[in-house]
Amino acid sequence: MRLSKKTEYALRALIYASRYPEGTTFQIRDLAEKNGIPKKFLELILLELKNAGILESRRGVGGGYLLARRPETIRAEEIVEAFEGPVAADAPARGAVRTGRGELPPAVSRLAAEMSGAVAAVLSRWTLADLVREEDEATERRRRNVMYFI
Amino acid sequence: MRLSKKTEYALRALIYASRYPEGTTFQIRDLAEKNGIPKKFLELILLELKNAGILESRRGVGGGYLLARRPETIRAEEIVEAFEGPVAADAPARGAVRTGRGELPPAVSRLAAEMSGAVAAVLSRWTLADLVREEDEATERRRRNVMYFI
DNA sequence: ATATATTCTATCTTCTTAATAGGGTATTTG
DNA sequence: CAAATACCCTATTAAGAAGATAGAATATAT
Numbered sequence: 036m037r038l039s040k041k042t043e044y045a046l047r048a049l050i051y052a053s054r055y056p057e058g059t060t061f062q063i064r065d066l067a068e069k070n071g072i073p074k075k076f077l078e079l080i081l082l083e084l085k086n087a088g089i090l091e092s093r094r095g096v097g098g099g100y101l102l103a104r105r106p107e108t109i110r111a112e113e114i115v116e117a118f119e120g121p122v123a124a125d126a127p128a129r130g131a132v133r134t135g136r137g138e139l140p141p142a143v144s145r146l147a148a149e150m151s152g153a154v155a156a157v158l159s160r161w162t163l164a165d166l167v168r169e170e171d172e173a174t175e176r177r178r179r180n181v182m183y184f185i
Numbered sequence: 186m187r188l189s190k191k192t193e194y195a196l197r198a199l200i201y202a203s204r205y206p207e208g209t210t211f212q213i214r215d216l217a218e219k220n221g222i223p224k225k226f227l228e229l230i231l232l233e234l235k236n237a238g239i240l241e242s243r244r245g246v247g248g249g250y251l252l253a254r255r256p257e258t259i260r261a262e263e264i265v266e267a268f269e270g271p272v273a274a275d276a277p278a279r280g281a282v283r284t285g286r287g288e289l290p291p292a293v294s295r296l297a298a299e300m301s302g303a304v305a306a307v308l309s310r311w312t313l314a315d316l317v318r319e320e321d322e323a324t325e326r327r328r329r330n331v332m333y334f335i
Numbered sequence: 336a337t338a339t340a341t342t343c344t345a346t347c348t349t350c351t352t353a354a355t356a357g358g359g360t361a362t363t364t365g
Numbered sequence: 366c367a368a369a370t371a372c373c374c375t376a377t378t379a380a381g382a383a384g385a386t387a388g389a390a391t392a393t394a395t
Binding site for chain 1: 337338339340341342343
Binding site: 212213214228229231232235242243244245246247248249250 | 369370371372373374
């Protein structure tokens with residue numbers, strides 16, 4: 036059970052992107068520095084997010100990236116699938132074990148399908164807006180805890 | 186979303202082991218040949234299953250492996266965890282993304298926890314006995330289909 | 336023109352997985 | 366006891382994916 040660094044960086048980038056007012060851009064450099072993500076690596080990731088229809092870009096002076104849609108309409112499933120491949124119950128995974136295909140014993144195939152189905156269910160009900168809210172609430176919880184102990 | 190070859194082979198081996206009457210052993214060689222699994226690789230896997238308390242072994246002439254417990258009492262969770270590491274919602278994963286630890290933004294951590302929690306739920310309700318039944322039913326379905334089309 | 340910022344393609348490094356190798360140890364049987 | 370059997374243990378190798386870096390190309394605003 037693991038998510039790649041790419042997926043992790045993508046999620047962080049998109050939460051970051053959600054902080055910017057609709058229609059305004061942010062730059063790779065800022066995002067990379069503020070989040071401790073290797074800049075050149077991040078370039079590739081944002082490009083993939085753009086190709087997935089999640090981000091838009093403006094080139095040249097004053098350019099940068101921005102969300103292609105509102106956070107409420109961006110499902111975690113799209114984000115994760117852009118980097119991990121299809122997650123849905125009947126879709127083949129990228130790795131060794133493919134669900135639904137005959138190369139595996141049916142029982143193993145079925146178990147794999149159940150597992151990826153469960154993950155897909157989670158990913159399809161979380162949106163980017165939910166993640167941002169979760170992040171904000173965690174920050175608030177931390178702030179309050181610090182107050183208590185000073 | 187992927188299971189390692191080790192996990193796949195382990196599941197196949199345990200389904201195979203379940204076919205043997207309680208108390209009787211099977212040999213690595215047979216299991217490897219009948220399932221097309223590299224023998225030396227399989228040795229390592231069975232050893233891990235033994236250390237996980239899922240298999241028992243008898244050395245020497247007439248020895249081999251056998252299930253340590255009845256298939257109804259062996260949860261898929263144990264099997265998968267023996268090779269993929271902890272899956273539970275609050276346990277840290279082996280890979281880059283750890284749930285519950287502070288190195289990640291809370292929102293990403295939370296999402297990872299939801300995902301692994303969903304998988305853990307599936308794995309804790311499937312037993313080895315269920316997998317064997319699933320395998321048998323699939324074989325039966327296939328047999329009937331063949332009849333129809335001849 | 337020039338500065339800015341994304342885009343593209345290639346490469347490199349590191350780590351994990353999958354597999355192999357070779358001897359060691361326990362146990363049964365004649 | 367000797368020999369055959371079958372698991373036990375540790376190390377190494379090979380291949381591929383993931384993570385990261387490099388450098389130049391292209392588009393755009395001023």
